[in-house]
Amino acid sequence: MTSSDLWDQDAAEHYEETSAAMYAPEVLDPAVDFLARLAGSGAALEFAVGTGRVAIPLAARGVPVTGIELSRAMADQLRRRDDQETVPVVLGDMATTATDGRFTLVYLVWNGLSNLRTQDEQVRCFANAARHLTPGGRFVIELWVPGIQRMPPGQSAVPFEVSAEHTGFDTYDLVTQRGTSHHYWRQEDGSLRYGASNFRYVWPSECDLMARLAGLELEQRLADWKGAPYTASSESHVSVWQKPSDVLPGNLPA
Structure with missing residues:
Protein backbone atom coordinates (compact mmCIF):
# COMPACT_ATOMS: atom_id res chain seq x y z
CA MET A 1 0.00 0.00 0.00
CA GLY A 147 6.49 28.29 -1.12
CA ILE A 148 5.34 28.67 2.46
CA GLN A 149 7.82 31.51 3.03
CA ARG A 150 5.49 33.63 0.90
CA MET A 151 2.49 33.02 3.14
CA PRO A 152 1.54 35.73 5.65
CA PRO A 153 0.35 34.55 9.07
CA GLY A 154 -3.06 32.90 8.88
CA GLN A 155 -2.86 32.13 5.14
CA SER A 156 -2.85 28.50 3.98
CA ALA A 157 -2.64 28.80 0.18
CA VAL A 158 0.02 29.98 -2.29
CA PRO A 159 -0.62 30.45 -6.04
CA PHE A 160 2.01 29.02 -8.38
CA GLU A 161 0.46 29.96 -11.74
CA VAL A 162 -2.24 32.40 -12.77
CA SER A 163 -2.90 32.69 -16.50
CA ALA A 164 -5.80 32.78 -18.93
CA GLU A 165 -5.46 29.03 -19.48
CA HIS A 166 -4.55 27.76 -16.03
CA THR A 167 -4.81 28.78 -12.41
CA GLY A 168 -3.04 26.71 -9.78
CA PHE A 169 -2.45 27.07 -6.07
CA ASP A 170 -1.15 24.92 -3.24
CA THR A 171 -2.77 24.59 0.17
CA TYR A 172 -0.48 23.59 3.03
CA ASP A 173 -0.78 21.91 6.43
CA LEU A 174 2.30 23.21 8.23
CA VAL A 175 2.03 20.57 10.97
CA THR A 176 2.07 17.45 8.77
CA GLN A 177 4.03 18.95 5.83
CA ARG A 178 1.21 17.75 3.61
CA GLY A 179 -0.66 19.74 1.03
CA THR A 180 -2.79 19.70 -2.09
CA SER A 181 -2.17 21.25 -5.49
CA HIS A 182 -5.39 22.62 -7.02
CA HIS A 183 -5.61 23.16 -10.79
CA TYR A 184 -8.27 24.93 -12.84
CA TRP A 185 -7.88 24.67 -16.63
CA ARG A 186 -10.01 26.70 -19.01
CA GLN A 187 -11.37 24.54 -21.82
CA GLU A 188 -11.98 25.64 -25.42
CA ASP A 189 -15.73 25.88 -24.77
CA GLY A 190 -15.12 28.24 -21.83
CA SER A 191 -15.82 25.68 -19.13
CA LEU A 192 -13.36 24.88 -16.34
CA ARG A 193 -11.74 21.54 -15.62
CA TYR A 194 -10.58 20.93 -12.06
CA GLY A 195 -7.88 18.57 -10.90
CA ALA A 196 -6.05 18.05 -7.63
CA SER A 197 -3.02 16.13 -6.41
CA ASN A 198 -1.77 15.56 -2.89
CA PHE A 199 1.81 15.81 -1.69
CA ARG A 200 4.22 15.97 1.24
CA TYR A 201 6.74 18.77 0.91
Whole structure:
Protein backbone atom coordinates (compact mmCIF):
# COMPACT_ATOMS: atom_id res chain seq x y z
CA MET A 1 0.00 0.00 0.00
CA THR A 2 1.30 3.46 -0.89
CA SER A 3 0.16 6.91 0.14
CA SER A 4 0.61 8.29 -3.37
CA ASP A 5 -2.37 9.40 -5.44
CA LEU A 6 -3.13 6.93 -8.22
CA TRP A 7 -3.49 8.71 -11.55
CA ASP A 8 -6.61 7.39 -13.25
CA GLN A 9 -7.44 7.02 -16.94
CA ASP A 10 -8.84 10.54 -17.28
CA ALA A 11 -5.76 12.14 -15.69
CA ALA A 12 -3.43 10.02 -17.84
CA GLU A 13 -5.24 10.92 -21.07
CA HIS A 14 -5.03 14.65 -20.26
CA TYR A 15 -1.48 14.54 -18.87
CA GLU A 16 0.40 15.75 -21.93
CA GLU A 17 -2.20 18.46 -22.52
CA THR A 18 -2.16 19.80 -18.95
CA SER A 19 1.63 19.46 -18.70
CA ALA A 20 2.44 20.87 -22.13
CA ALA A 21 4.86 23.48 -20.75
CA MET A 22 7.08 20.70 -19.35
CA TYR A 23 7.48 19.22 -22.85
CA ALA A 24 8.82 22.48 -24.29
CA PRO A 25 12.39 22.02 -25.63
CA GLU A 26 13.75 24.80 -23.42
CA VAL A 27 12.45 22.91 -20.37
CA LEU A 28 13.00 19.29 -21.37
CA ASP A 29 16.28 19.39 -23.29
CA PRO A 30 18.47 20.67 -20.40
CA ALA A 31 17.10 17.93 -18.14
CA VAL A 32 17.82 15.21 -20.70
CA ASP A 33 21.30 16.64 -21.36
CA PHE A 34 22.09 16.69 -17.64
CA LEU A 35 20.88 13.12 -17.05
CA ALA A 36 22.63 11.75 -20.14
CA ARG A 37 25.96 13.17 -18.91
CA LEU A 38 25.53 11.51 -15.51
CA ALA A 39 24.44 8.16 -16.96
CA GLY A 40 27.50 8.04 -19.20
CA SER A 41 27.82 4.60 -20.77
CA GLY A 42 25.63 2.99 -18.11
CA ALA A 43 21.90 2.41 -17.72
CA ALA A 44 19.30 4.60 -16.02
CA LEU A 45 16.23 3.90 -13.89
CA GLU A 46 13.42 6.45 -13.66
CA PHE A 47 11.13 6.44 -10.66
CA ALA A 48 7.57 7.54 -11.54
CA VAL A 49 8.32 7.34 -15.25
CA GLY A 50 4.78 8.44 -16.19
CA THR A 51 4.18 8.78 -19.90
CA GLY A 52 7.90 8.83 -20.70
CA ARG A 53 8.36 12.59 -20.98
CA VAL A 54 12.02 12.25 -19.95
CA ALA A 55 12.66 8.53 -20.43
CA ILE A 56 11.90 8.40 -24.15
CA PRO A 57 14.22 11.25 -25.23
CA LEU A 58 16.91 9.99 -22.83
CA ALA A 59 16.71 6.54 -24.43
CA ALA A 60 16.97 8.22 -27.82
CA ARG A 61 20.37 9.55 -26.66
CA GLY A 62 21.55 5.96 -26.34
CA VAL A 63 21.00 5.54 -22.59
CA PRO A 64 19.17 2.30 -21.72
CA VAL A 65 16.22 3.41 -19.53
CA THR A 66 13.91 1.34 -17.33
CA GLY A 67 10.92 2.87 -15.55
CA ILE A 68 8.93 2.20 -12.40
CA GLU A 69 5.37 3.55 -12.48
CA LEU A 70 2.48 3.23 -10.04
CA SER A 71 -0.33 4.01 -12.49
CA ARG A 72 -1.13 1.45 -15.17
CA ALA A 73 -3.05 4.17 -17.03
CA MET A 74 0.08 6.34 -17.21
CA ALA A 75 2.20 3.38 -18.28
CA ASP A 76 -0.33 2.60 -21.02
CA GLN A 77 0.08 6.14 -22.34
CA LEU A 78 3.85 5.59 -22.46
CA ARG A 79 3.30 2.35 -24.39
CA ARG A 80 1.31 4.28 -26.99
CA ARG A 81 4.37 6.49 -27.52
CA ASP A 82 7.01 3.81 -27.28
CA ASP A 83 7.47 0.04 -27.27
CA GLN A 84 8.23 -2.10 -24.22
CA GLU A 85 11.70 -2.98 -25.50
CA THR A 86 12.91 0.62 -25.65
CA VAL A 87 11.68 1.73 -22.19
CA PRO A 88 10.56 -1.31 -20.17
CA VAL A 89 8.25 -0.40 -17.28
CA VAL A 90 7.69 -2.19 -13.98
CA LEU A 91 4.37 -1.42 -12.30
CA GLY A 92 4.69 -0.54 -8.62
CA ASP A 93 5.52 2.19 -6.14
CA MET A 94 8.94 3.82 -6.16
CA ALA A 95 9.54 3.27 -2.44
CA THR A 96 9.60 -0.53 -2.53
CA THR A 97 9.43 -1.86 -6.10
CA ALA A 98 12.58 -3.49 -7.43
CA THR A 99 13.67 -4.24 -10.97
CA ASP A 100 16.44 -6.41 -12.35
CA GLY A 101 19.90 -5.01 -12.89
CA ARG A 102 21.99 -2.19 -11.47
CA PHE A 103 22.16 1.35 -12.80
CA THR A 104 24.68 4.16 -12.95
CA LEU A 105 21.79 6.61 -12.61
CA VAL A 106 18.46 6.62 -10.79
CA TYR A 107 16.39 9.77 -11.19
CA LEU A 108 13.09 11.25 -10.05
CA VAL A 109 11.97 14.47 -11.72
CA TRP A 110 9.35 17.21 -11.47
CA ASN A 111 8.60 17.06 -7.74
CA GLY A 112 7.97 13.32 -7.87
CA LEU A 113 9.39 12.65 -4.39
CA SER A 114 6.53 14.64 -2.88
CA ASN A 115 3.99 12.21 -4.34
CA LEU A 116 4.96 9.98 -1.41
CA ARG A 117 2.98 11.53 1.42
CA THR A 118 4.76 10.05 4.43
CA GLN A 119 8.31 10.59 5.61
CA ASP A 120 8.83 6.84 6.01
CA GLU A 121 8.00 6.23 2.34
CA GLN A 122 10.28 9.05 1.25
CA VAL A 123 13.12 7.55 3.30
CA ARG A 124 12.44 4.16 1.68
CA CYS A 125 12.52 5.80 -1.76
CA PHE A 126 16.09 6.95 -1.17
CA ALA A 127 17.01 3.48 0.09
CA ASN A 128 15.39 1.91 -2.98
CA ALA A 129 17.40 4.20 -5.25
CA ALA A 130 20.61 3.26 -3.44
CA ARG A 131 19.85 -0.47 -3.77
CA HIS A 132 19.56 -0.11 -7.54
CA LEU A 133 22.75 1.91 -7.99
CA THR A 134 26.15 0.56 -8.94
CA PRO A 135 29.02 1.73 -6.70
CA GLY A 136 29.80 5.28 -7.83
CA GLY A 137 26.31 5.67 -9.31
CA ARG A 138 24.10 8.70 -8.69
CA PHE A 139 20.59 9.47 -7.53
CA VAL A 140 19.11 12.70 -8.92
CA ILE A 141 15.91 14.45 -7.92
CA GLU A 142 14.23 17.61 -9.19
CA LEU A 143 12.12 19.16 -6.44
CA TRP A 144 10.49 22.47 -5.72
CA VAL A 145 11.29 24.45 -2.59
CA PRO A 146 8.05 24.87 -0.61
CA GLY A 147 6.49 28.29 -1.12
CA ILE A 148 5.34 28.67 2.46
CA GLN A 149 7.82 31.51 3.03
CA ARG A 150 5.49 33.63 0.90
CA MET A 151 2.49 33.02 3.14
CA PRO A 152 1.54 35.73 5.65
CA PRO A 153 0.35 34.55 9.07
CA GLY A 154 -3.06 32.90 8.88
CA GLN A 155 -2.86 32.13 5.14
CA SER A 156 -2.85 28.50 3.98
CA ALA A 157 -2.64 28.80 0.18
CA VAL A 158 0.02 29.98 -2.29
CA PRO A 159 -0.62 30.45 -6.04
CA PHE A 160 2.01 29.02 -8.38
CA GLU A 161 0.46 29.96 -11.74
CA VAL A 162 -2.24 32.40 -12.77
CA SER A 163 -2.90 32.69 -16.50
CA ALA A 164 -5.80 32.78 -18.93
CA GLU A 165 -5.46 29.03 -19.48
CA HIS A 166 -4.55 27.76 -16.03
CA THR A 167 -4.81 28.78 -12.41
CA GLY A 168 -3.04 26.71 -9.78
CA PHE A 169 -2.45 27.07 -6.07
CA ASP A 170 -1.15 24.92 -3.24
CA THR A 171 -2.77 24.59 0.17
CA TYR A 172 -0.48 23.59 3.03
CA ASP A 173 -0.78 21.91 6.43
CA LEU A 174 2.30 23.21 8.23
CA VAL A 175 2.03 20.57 10.97
CA THR A 176 2.07 17.45 8.77
CA GLN A 177 4.03 18.95 5.83
CA ARG A 178 1.21 17.75 3.61
CA GLY A 179 -0.66 19.74 1.03
CA THR A 180 -2.79 19.70 -2.09
CA SER A 181 -2.17 21.25 -5.49
CA HIS A 182 -5.39 22.62 -7.02
CA HIS A 183 -5.61 23.16 -10.79
CA TYR A 184 -8.27 24.93 -12.84
CA TRP A 185 -7.88 24.67 -16.63
CA ARG A 186 -10.01 26.70 -19.01
CA GLN A 187 -11.37 24.54 -21.82
CA GLU A 188 -11.98 25.64 -25.42
CA ASP A 189 -15.73 25.88 -24.77
CA GLY A 190 -15.12 28.24 -21.83
CA SER A 191 -15.82 25.68 -19.13
CA LEU A 192 -13.36 24.88 -16.34
CA ARG A 193 -11.74 21.54 -15.62
CA TYR A 194 -10.58 20.93 -12.06
CA GLY A 195 -7.88 18.57 -10.90
CA ALA A 196 -6.05 18.05 -7.63
CA SER A 197 -3.02 16.13 -6.41
CA ASN A 198 -1.77 15.56 -2.89
CA PHE A 199 1.81 15.81 -1.69
CA ARG A 200 4.22 15.97 1.24
CA TYR A 201 6.74 18.77 0.91
CA VAL A 202 10.39 18.18 1.74
CA TRP A 203 13.15 20.66 2.44
CA PRO A 204 16.58 20.14 0.79
CA SER A 205 18.19 19.52 4.19
CA GLU A 206 15.64 16.78 4.90
CA CYS A 207 16.48 15.20 1.55
CA ASP A 208 20.17 15.20 2.52
CA LEU A 209 19.40 13.35 5.74
CA MET A 210 17.32 10.77 3.85
CA ALA A 211 20.24 10.31 1.46
CA ARG A 212 22.68 9.82 4.33
CA LEU A 213 20.42 7.17 5.83
CA ALA A 214 20.59 5.37 2.47
CA GLY A 215 24.37 5.57 2.37
CA LEU A 216 24.49 8.30 -0.29
CA GLU A 217 26.63 11.44 -0.28
CA LEU A 218 25.64 14.85 -1.64
CA GLU A 219 27.67 15.64 -4.74
CA GLN A 220 26.01 18.83 -5.98
CA ARG A 221 22.90 20.96 -5.68
CA LEU A 222 21.80 23.37 -8.40
CA ALA A 223 18.79 25.62 -8.88
CA ASP A 224 17.86 24.05 -12.23
CA TRP A 225 18.94 21.69 -14.99
CA LYS A 226 20.91 24.44 -16.69
CA GLY A 227 23.30 24.68 -13.76
CA ALA A 228 22.23 27.92 -12.09
CA PRO A 229 23.63 28.19 -8.55
CA TYR A 230 21.32 27.18 -5.75
CA THR A 231 20.70 30.12 -3.40
CA ALA A 232 18.42 31.08 -0.52
CA SER A 233 15.94 32.51 -3.03
CA SER A 234 15.84 29.47 -5.35
CA GLU A 235 12.35 28.08 -5.90
CA SER A 236 13.55 24.60 -6.91
CA HIS A 237 16.61 22.41 -6.76
CA VAL A 238 18.27 19.65 -8.73
CA SER A 239 20.23 17.55 -6.26
CA VAL A 240 22.73 14.78 -6.98
CA TRP A 241 23.85 12.18 -4.44
CA GLN A 242 26.48 9.57 -5.14
CA LYS A 243 26.82 6.04 -3.86
CA PRO A 244 30.39 5.63 -2.62
CA SER A 245 32.48 3.26 -4.68
CA ASP A 246 33.30 1.11 -1.64
CA VAL A 247 29.64 0.54 -0.62
CA LEU A 248 28.12 -2.80 -1.61
CA PRO A 249 24.35 -3.26 -2.12
CA GLY A 250 24.12 -5.67 0.81
CA ASN A 251 25.43 -3.02 3.21
CA LEU A 252 22.60 -0.56 2.55
CA PRO A 253 19.65 -0.07 4.89
CA ALA A 254 16.38 -1.76 3.96
